[in-house]
Amino acid sequence: MPRFLKEFFNRNGTLMGSLMLGLVLFWTVGLIILPQLSMLDFSFRPNLPPPEIGGPKDVYTLENYKYLIYGPEGGSQDYNAVDLRVFFRTIVAAICVTIFNLILCYPIAYYLGQTKGNHIRILALMLIIPYWINEILRAFALRIIFGESGVLNTMLVGLGIFDTPFDFIRNDIALYAGLGYAYILLMIFPIYNVIESLDHNQIEAARDLGAPWWRIHKRVVIPYAKPGISSGCTMVFMLSAGALAAPQILGGPSSLWFTQLIYQQFNDNSDWPQGAAYAIVLLVTCILLVLAVMRLFKVNMGDIGK
């Protein structure tokens, strides 16, 4: 038995130690690492009926990834234009949602973090309550508002801004509003946590030295809040790129989110390897993008999730 393992059991006792080790190994290896590796492996295999799995036809192939880029073999187009367009649209839209949320939430987080008083607790409570409501129900609420005979259209037509109801759902406005709405809290709390610990005297000092308010934010608050901002942005970006409920409920009939394609491969086409390949592409792209942006703004991985 290696020394560190012996020490570990000495410190925790044999029973408690092995229970702890067992649970941690089950979680990290059995639930996190192996399933991801298994999915990666699966994405390189052809879609076979169950009896043929493990047979001579079960060989590694790049077919599933080729499908995303070139489309079905012998297809009329050179590239799989539909799926690729959906993929890039998903990524770009997720970035837009992240930026929108950052702009919307930064002032709130700053206000909550730097103001003292009883009403702050109430505001925080009001922030948390919507987050406890089911994701589906939140999307449903927005659908009631954005529907053709919804509150917003009734109001706009009543005010005479539009002659006929505007189709928010077909134009994807409902979808973007819904995605932004779903993850507001994940943006606010990391930023709030960091800004709360910023000494107000620093801001006072900057003000006394004659800095205008925007320069105080640029030179004092934002550099300090960078870990919180990056952590919030990472979470919002990853979650909105991987969202499934909001696009299914709020998306227009013609627009698809990339996760919906994955869902279709699994549930409608029963092509698991293809779906796994798409999922891998989504996961890898998102991680690379996040790492690249973190590199750009010089943020460490360890700051995420604090």
Place this chain on the structure above:
Amino acid sequence: MNNPVIRISIWVYLAIFFAYLLGPLVIMSITAFNSPSFPRATPWECLTFEWFSALFRDERILNGIKNSILVGIGTIILSVSMGLAGALMLTQIWPKLRATYYTVIIAPILIPGVVLGISTLVFWDRINRMLGLGADSVLSNGLFLTIIGQSTFIASYCMLVLVARLQRYDLALTEAALDLGATHAQAFRKILLPFMRPAIASAAVLAFLASFENYNTTTFTFGEYPTLTIELAQKVRYGITPAISALAFMIVVLTVFAALFNEANIKRKEVLAKARRDGATVGEVSGGVKLPGFFTGNAAAVALVVFAIATIAVVGTATVYNPKQCIANVQEQKRLETERRIQELREQRKRDAEAKAAKDAAEGATTTAPRPSNDSGFGGVFAPGTLQGDDETAPPEDQEPSDNSGFGGVFDPTNIGGGD
């Protein structure tokens, strides 16, 4: 900060922000009480409680709630114990491995739920095949897969909550217990566990809520056990009814209730602690009007009670209130409206036909005469009948002079009484 313009703009901003955050929930709640069968807040028709009884008659929803609770209990047990083990391990692990280990256990929070669901499904399907078990084994059971899939990332949340409290734990306490002859299991159960209890409770609540509302992971793993969220998603995708609003309203009410209760409790403890510290009674500390025990100096508790009374009042109204008369009235109104429109349409067609006949008669003589234009600017948009009405009877160039008012025939005295 003291500039009034900035102050006002902050409040306006806060108002817009909270309107965006809470407005949808309020409007959704209102639709639960409106009688049209499509959930809408405007136009308001009748107050009704029918959607609540429709909800309780829905077998699938009830079954979904049952499955959600089963999955929730399983997830709490699995993810809290894994989270606790993970947190304890984080405090002891070899420093060089620490960063890697932390990345691995925090990663499930950032991995999209869809990916977690797929990987769980694919992995356990493979294990199932390797063990040579059939399609109905435990490992391909929807309940098992859902609990496993959800626990993968919920355990990370639990770990974060537990680690925060664990950092304040004094290891010397465990050592003292061991020196006094306790076994490791006893020291864990009698010293560490009681210290961790508040954090374990919040981790359990968090785990249950996260499990209850999860959709992305569950949608791949649920199998024969659709949870409430899955049922809701299917209902919302294929036709929405106010019964869903009713469910949402109840969840909102429960949430507000729990939040207020929690807040009141925290406040109560603060007040008590202050009183104990100052050696004064609770009444002296709060200094205000004397209220019975729980309420003293505790705004949240007062709000809680007001809220509870309001709920009881609403439920009371629901048992005696009968919206049948109102619904009948609205239906009658709608019928009258439809009849009026039909009448209008008929009038319009008749007039169009007459105008056309007149024009046809005059056509030979006045071919060069300028065509009377529709000069109101509103066209005929406000007359419900005009748009559909004149397509067949009159081609567009035959816009007759009577349409010049722009309001079509709405103000025609014969139309007003037309519905009777």
